[in-house]
Amino acid sequence: MAELERYFLLFLGALLVYNILLIRFIALCSFFGISNRMETSIGMGLAVIFVMTISSAVSWVLWRYVLVPLKVGEFLYIPVFIVVIAALVQLEEMAIRKASPPLYKAMGIYLPLITTNCAVLAAATESVKPGFLKLNIAYHYSFLEAIVYTLGVALGYTIVIIMFAAIRERIDVAPVPESFKGYPIAFITAALMSLAFTGFANLFGL
Amino acid sequence: MNFLYVIYAVLTMGGLALFLGLVLGIASIRFHVEVDPRVSHVVQVLPGSNCGACGFPGCEAAAESIVKGEAPYNACVAGGFKVAKEIAAILGVEAGEEGIATVAAVGCGGGRGKVKMRFAYEGIHQCVAANQLIGGPLACNYGCLGFGDCAESCPFDALHMGNDKLPEVDPVKCTSCGICVVTCPRGIMKLTPVGGDYVVACNSLDQGKIVRKVCTVGCIGCKICEKACPVEPPAITVQDNLAEFNYETCTNCGICFEKCPTKCIQRATKAEKIKTPPVKTSA
Numbered sequence: 001m002a003e004l005e006r007y008f009l010l011f012l013g014a015l016l017v018y019n020i021l022l023i024r025f026i027a028l029c030s031f032f033g034i035s036n037r038m039e040t041s042i043g044m045g046l047a048v049i050f051v052m053t054i055s056s057a058v059s060w061v062l063w064r065y066v067l068v069p070l071k072v073g074e075f076l077y078i079p080v081f082i083v084v085i086a087a088l089v090q091l092e093e094m095a096i097r098k099a100s101p102p103l104y105k106a107m108g109i110y111l112p113l114i115t116t117n118c119a120v121l122a123a124a125t126e127s128v129k130p131g132f133l134k135l136n137i138a139y140h141y142s143f144l145e146a147i148v149y150t151l152g153v154a155l156g157y158t159i160v161i162i163m164f165a166a167i168r169e170r171i172d173v174a175p176v177p178e179s180f181k182g183y184p185i186a187f188i189t190a191a192l193m194s195l196a197f198t199g200f201a202n203l204f205g206l
Numbered sequence: 207m208n209f210l211y212v213i214y215a216v217l218t219m220g221g222l223a224l225f226l227g228l229v230l231g232i233a234s235i236r237f238h239v240e241v242d243p244r245v246s247h248v249v250q251v252l253p254g255s256n257c258g259a260c261g262f263p264g265c266e267a268a269a270e271s272i273v274k275g276e277a278p279y280n281a282c283v284a285g286g287f288k289v290a291k292e293i294a295a296i297l298g299v300e301a302g303e304e305g306i307a308t309v310a311a312v313g314c315g316g317g318r319g320k321v322k323m324r325f326a327y328e329g330i331h332q333c334v335a336a337n338q339l340i341g342g343p344l345a346c347n348y349g350c351l352g353f354g355d356c357a358e359s360c361p362f363d364a365l366h367m368g369n370d371k372l373p374e375v376d377p378v379k380c381t382s383c384g385i386c387v388v389t390c391p392r393g394i395m396k397l398t399p400v401g402g403d404y405v406v407a408c409n410s411l412d413q414g415k416i417v418r419k420v421c422t423v424g425c426i427g428c429k430i431c432e433k434a435c436p437v438e439p440p441a442i443t444v445q446d447n448l449a450e451f452n453y454e455t456c457t458n459c460g461i462c463f464e465k466c467p468t469k470c471i472q473r474a475t476k477a478e479k480i481k482t483p484p485v486k487t488s489a
Contacts, residue, residue, distance in 0.1 A: 062222075070214040080222060087226040094237040101239075105266065173330045 007148050009204060014152025017203050020119055021160045022194040027119030031161055032186060034110065036172070041165035044110050045158030049151070051092060051114050052123050055085045056150035059124040060143055073128075081124045089115045123153045164190065244273045244296055251292045252282055257361035259283040259383035273297070284362070284381035308382045308397040310365065310375045311474055315407035315423040317350035319370035322420055337391040345420040348410040350394050356386040377475050398474060402451065403458040408470040411446045425449050425470045431462035442471075 020026050034044045059081045067073035067080065093111045097104040104111075114120060127146035141149065167189055176185050248269035255265070260281045262268035271277040272293060279297055280290035287304050294301035327343035329335060333355040336342050342351055352371035364379035365386055373386075373395070386395040394409050406425060410417050414426030427447035432440045441456035442449055449462075449471070463471045 066218060070211075070218060072211055072215045072218055076215050076218060079219060083219075083222055083226060087230055090230055091233055094233055097239055098237040105264075173332050173335070175331055 007145070010145060011148050011152040013204065014149050015156040015159070016197070016200045019156045019160060019197055019200075020122065020153050021157055022190070022197040024122075025194075026122050027117050027157065028190075030113065030117050030119075031157075031164070032183065032190070035161050035165040035186075036168050038162070038165045038169060040110065041161045044114075045161050047092075047111055047114055048117065048119065048157055049154040051085070051089055052120050052154040052157075053147065053150050054092075055081070055088050055120055056124045056127045056146055057143070058084050058088065060127050060141070060146045063128040077125065077128065078121070081121055085120050085124065086115050119153070119157055123150045126150075126153070160193070164193065167193075242270075242273050245269050247296045248272055248293055251285075251289055251296065253285050253289065253381070255284065255361045257284055257381075257383050257385060259361075259385055284383040286381065307400040309377050309400050309474075310380050310382060310386055311396055311398040311405045312350070312373050312375065313394045313396050313405065313407060313409045314348075314350040314372060315470055315472060316346060316421040317370065317372045318344065318352040319372065320421060320423060321346050321349055334389075334391045346410055346417070346424065347412070348392055348394075348408075349421065349424075350392070350409075356390050356395055359385050359389040361385065375475055398451075399453045401458070402453045402456060403474055404451065404456075404460065404463050404471050405474045406442075406449045406451060406470060407472040408448060411448055413447055417447075423468055423470050426468060428467060430465050430467060431471065434461050434465045436461065 014020075018024060021028065021031050030044065035041050059077075062080060062084065063073060063077065067077060089112060093104075096111070127141060127150055168186060171185055171189065180188075245266075246269075249266055252265040252269060256263075258264070260268050260277070260283055262271055262277070262281070268277065268281055272279060272281055279293045279299060280302070282289045282293070286307070291301045322345040323343050324341075324345050325343055327336060327339070329339060331353045333351040333353045336351050336353060341347050344351055350372055352367065354367045354373070356373050357365045357367050361383070362379050362381055364376040364381070365373050366376070368374040377400075382397055384397060387393075387397060389395075392409060396405075398405055407423070408417075408425035410421070410424050414428060417424040417426050425444075425448050427444050427449070429444045431442045431449055432444050435442050436459060437455050437457060439455075441452045442462050443452070444450075463473070
């Protein structure tokens with residue numbers, strides 16, 4: 001039971017308490033760029049879930065069995081993880097194009113865009129070197145813990161971007177003052193959402 | 207500094223790159239998708255704005271349908287004659303003749319700037335939404351609501367709302383794709399031939415005395431223009447209390463423009479560059 005509780009806390013912590021977008025302010029460029037329409041936001045969120053989970057898993061395996069034994073992990077992990085993420089995104093693009101051409105067309109440019117999304121690298125790094133999360137767990141995540149953590153991060157990203165897209169679509173047709181139209185009001189809205197999410201801060205007595 | 211770690215680092219990165227390269231290479235063969243090379247040619251020729259005026263969801267989809275034969279070679283409305291000719295050359299078919307070039311024109315001279323409002327509107331600032339609320343906030347049932355749905359919908363950035371809350375057409379950028387015509391809930395936007403110097407800037411089918419009460423520049427259906435037109439039969443006729451041009455017979459003499467009592471006939475914004483007209487379809 002304690003095991004399950006740990007995984008649950010890890011998942012919820014990554015999803016809400018330390019939300020990657022609104023509390024840690026990572027991956028904001030894609031957040032603001034994609035979220036003006038609902039379809040693109042949903043597509044981006046799903047793609048991020050897929051890429052983030054798999055790349056974190058592969059990164060964890062590489063770290064544990066290649067980088068640490070050779071003792072080159074500390075300085076080499078960033079380029080290695082980036083190469084893995086880029087290759088994974090390419091693979092995913094090819095697979096989707098073959099399996100479902102309509103889905104591929106719908107996602108369009110957003111698939112390669114995920115490579116540059118720092119959230120994916122952040123999640124991969126966190127899986128191997130937990131730093132931000134001050135949970136009371138041993139410094140090294142197990143494989144399953146890394147997966148659960150990454151899923152939490154990815155779902156946190158997806159939920160927030162969908163919520164934000166819903167708000168932005170309505171703001172687009174509201175009588176906003178001329179100088180605030182577009183990005184200014186979007187930033188203010190995101191700031192207010194972020195304030196709201198800090199309400200989760202002491203959820204686990206962290 | 208231990209040189210061993212440098213070797214390890216190089217080996218790791220190099221090995222990883224090689225391995226992933228192999229994986230991607232094999233995957234690209236296994237996941238290969240057959241693409242007709244003519245499709246990418248056609249995509250290059252198309253304007254690439256994904257405006258959707260052709261009826262397909264984007265230029266890529268239109269190119270596929272054209273090459274497959276499901277769409278005619280002149281399917282691209284925005285590209286006009288030039289694009290149609292190039293696509294016909296790629297497909298190896300004969301291109302048809304040139305059609306008449308058109309440009310978007312605004313069929314309203316009043317709008318929120320000049321016409322009274324029926325009620326204070328506090329809703330969504332969109333023409334389609336405002337139009338659905340008991341006929342719209344404007345006192346004229348046919349006039350421009352001025353919230354800019356047309357300008358938003360233009361994929362070529364050729365339509366902007368002016369200071370008088372009426373749309374203004376940029377004739378250089380307009381490709382006459384027709385999306386603004388479909389978007390306007392009141393049917394105010396129309397496509398007029400490039401050679402026509404004048405447009406009727408009114409959309410109201412109301413009787414003259416009703417129009418007069420709400421708008422000073424609306425068409426009252428007095429038929430002065432019809433009677434003054436030197437062409438026989440007149441190139442401008444009044445139908446349902448609204449004047450309409452027949453651009454095929456109009457000689458651009460400008461007599462109706464001078465004689466109109468409400469000045470609802472306006473000069474069209476002239477296109478400075480010759481637009482490429484569409485291909486005449488035989489159908």
